[in-house]
Amino acid sequence: MKHMYLALSTLLIAGGVSAQTITEDDIRQATRGIDTQAIIANAGETRNWLNYGLDYAETRHSKLDSIDTSNVSELGLAWSHDMQSRRGVEATPIVVDGIMYVTASWSVVHALDAVTGEELWVYDPEVPREYAHKGCCDVVNRGVALYEGAVFVGAYDGMLHAIDAATGERLWVTDTIENREMSYTITGAPRVIDGRVIIGNGGAEFGVRGYVSAYDATSGEMDWRWYVVPGDPAKPYEDASMEAAAETWDPSAEYWKAGGGGTIWDAMAYDPDLNLLYVGTGNGSPWNRHLRSPGGGDNLYLASIVALDPATGEYQWHYQNTPGDTWDYTSTQHIILADLTIDGAERKVLMQAPKNGFFYVIDRTNGAFISAEPFVEVTWATGYDENGRPIEAEGARSKTEPWETIPSAYGAHNWHPMSFNPETGLVYIPAQGVPLVQSTDPAWELNSHKPMSTMSGVGWNLGYLFNAVAPEATPFGHLLAWDPVAQKEVWRAEYVSPWNGGTLTTAGGLVFQGTADGRFMAYDAATGEVLWQTPVGSGVVAAPATWEHEGEQYVTIAVGWGGVYGMMQRATDKVGPGRVYTFKVGGKSAPPDTVSTERLELVSGVPYDPDHVGDGLAIYVSNCLFCHGVPGVNNGGAVPNLGYSAPEVLTNAKDIVLDGAMVQGGMPAFADKLSEDDLQKVIAFVQGTADAIRPK
Incomplete structure (x- = not known):
């Protein structure tokens, strides 16, 4: 099925007093001019939300200020829309001239009238449901890209789809997976730069080789591909960066047979002035470096930020956050570009708060290290030296003893987007802690199902056992306001659980965030004072967006509990369904009914030996x-x-x-x-x- 249906009939505006008609021509007129220059120009006023992180710098800072600290308490529901989804919803919507594109679980794309919430069309990429076990972290999708009248979505099964923005009809589809015998997925949102759709894949837990690819937006043909880790040394290396990387791996364990990992499954940012694309790379395969590269080595380019030429994919430079990663400390978390005054000089920087618990400020022109400080408790390293290398704690790489790694593999900050407000100078981070103890799995063998080898029956290749002894740490989650120049906390808001949603900050002096316990909240960006909150029927993991239409500002959040932590745990008595909620000052729509899933009694009476x-x-x-x-x-x-x-x-x-x-x-x-x-x-x-x- 190329698309489910098209409903471009008369759509009622909330209140039923007047009506508007959205036609295919209206949509074509609104979307056909969205290109690289339009995304760059929109960053000046941010009336629309045209890129996953709003702008190419991925700041998630809106310059709209009609909703501010003085009137945010008057926000009410404008509309809600049921996405018929029962798994995790991680998408940030794309909005242009009152038309919204947002994804649900299973990579299903919904086109909506952004003012009324009425459905225009739905596109189902028809991901085979048996494909679910080929990913680590739920059947999620973080959103679409919009470019020259086409909507692009990377489906969970690794197929990249181009869709007519006006009709929902398929334009083309291409397979991004180079080896279908391996468990690759796509969960991230594509970015489009100068006519190239750029997307990475997930799958490092399963024994794959990471890469990022660019496809022609018109034809779907691949323009370039850059690999994260070196392949079989018996074959020619793809480029000089792979040849250099191979020097940092121990070939004795034949790492290439386990893929090496490094999948680029989320973070991307682009600087049009420097013409550099920045990508964050993932963990090793297997996780355990003792098994992956027993002689040690930095294992480039795992857990790194890498700068590429967006036209060719050619490597430019890298900075490795976690050399020789052995803890699943991916660097696929949000990358934000900004110009900061540091030691009296203006620096072009990028900022990242990856899983490993340190907040990094890096020179984005050349990858030079500026600073790194812990934004949560960290036990694997005591700090970074002047060369930008971590000073590892004794025992952090134990081969024999269990080690309570803090942060754990869930990360001090996972994929949930952070945001940067240049007016306050603060970055707003969904920080967290999920306790785990890990120890080397002595029975691990590549692609071998062995009882007690964690998730090996469904293809995971970790090389670790977990919680062989009980963790001592306690779980936490909080919203953290962080000063990236002083490298210190300014304020925090505590939550009852980890796994809270991404953040949005605005020129109205606000920070918005959804929470694991089912609230959507607004804070004073300078002080952290809670200014407004509303229940949304389920835990929130996605990040909000704000946009303007005909002079009125709206705030939208996609709601649906899930993800790798959310599959197992929750902080509400409700889970799902997936919905889109949109708010405005004076909104008066009634909230939708919610579905309670009360914790049941423990199972009893089933006979067993x-x-x-x-x-x-x-x-x-x-x-x-x-x-x-x-x-x-x-x-x-x-x-x-x-x-x-x-x-x-x-x-x-x-x-x-x-x-x-x-x-x-x-x-x-x-x-x-x-x-x-x-x-x-x-x-x-x-x-x-x-x-x-x-x-x-």
Whole structure:
């Protein structure tokens, strides 16, 4: 199905007093002129939201100020729209002249009248539902790109689609995955620069080689591809950057057979004056450097910021945040470009707060290190030296002892976008802590399903065991206002949970953020005072956008709980459905009904052999853990926790687990991985765990 339907009939404006008609010609007129120069020009007034991070600098700072500290308390709901989504929603909408494009889970694109919320068309890229297990972190998508009348979306199954912005008809589709035997995905939003659609892939957990690619916006033909890590040294290297990178890897473990990792699955920014594209690279494959590159080495270009020529993909320079990454400290988190006065001189910088817990200020002209300071507690390193290398803590790379790495692999800041307000001089970071203890997995083998090897049954290649001993840290989440020049915290707002949404800041002196506990909030950007909040029916992970139409300012947030943490945990009694909420001063629409998913009673009464509990644990860890969590301990997020199942779920487990009865919801069939005997052992572990923790 190329598109689901087109509904360009008369659309009622809220209140029903008047009506407007959006025609295909209206949409073509609004979208056909959106190109590189239009995106650059829009940064001057930010009336529209034309790029994933608003502008090419990815500041997420709007110059609109009709909504400000004096009237934000008067915000009301203008409209909401049900996206028919039951998994994570991570998209920031693109908005131009009252037309909105936003994605739901499974990479489904919704075109909406941005003033009324009425649907114009829906495009379903028809991602095969059995593809869900090929990604680490939910069937999510962070948004689209808009360029010269076309909408571009990277689908979860790695296909890049071009769609007619006016009709929702497919223009072309191309496969970004060079090896379909590997588990590559796309979850990030494309960027378009001078007629080239640029997109990276996910999959470093699964044993792939990372790369970023550019495609002709008109034809879909690939223009260039840059690889993150070197390939097989028996073959010619693609370019000089790969030859240089190979010197930093130990070939004794044949790292190229595990792909090496480094996938570029999110962060990109562009400086049109310097003509440089900046990309953030991911973790190694496997995570554990002792297994990936046993002789050590920096393992370029993992966990790095890399500058490329956007026309050719040619490497320009790099800065490596985490040399020899062994903790899943990706540098795929948001990159922001700004001009800052540092030590009395104006510097062209880029800023990043990646997973490893340090806030970086880097010279974006040449990659020179300026500063790095921890913005949360950090135990893997004590700081950075004058050359920009971390000073690692003793024991941070232990081969034998469990290590409670802080931050954990969930990151001190994950993909949730931060924002920068040049008026306050502050960066607003969704900071967090999720405790984990990791230790080397002595049984790990590449692409080998071994009970107790974490998620190895669905293709993960980590080389680590987790929480062999209990973590001592406690989870946290907060909104952090950070001074990037002084490299210090200015204020923070505490939350009840990690995994809060991305941020937006405005010239009205505001910061907007959605929260894990189901609120959408506005703060005074200078002081952190809470000025407004409203319930939105589910936890929020996406970042908001603001835009103007016919002189009126609106604020929009896409809501839908999920992601790698959100699959297992939640901080509300509600999960889903995925919705788009749009607010304006004086909005009076009634909020939609919400769906409660109360935590159920622990499962009981399912017969099992107690002798099978231990074996069931090992099978569960290697196949189920990172989706369903620990039975009865995690409370279940976008994916149910089996410890709170109805007994019928366990007694009918063969239909679900082996025969694929729930494939359409993203639950894979395990008939080729598990036997009926294995399944009975898993059931014993689930029911046995529930019985063990049940209050007496």
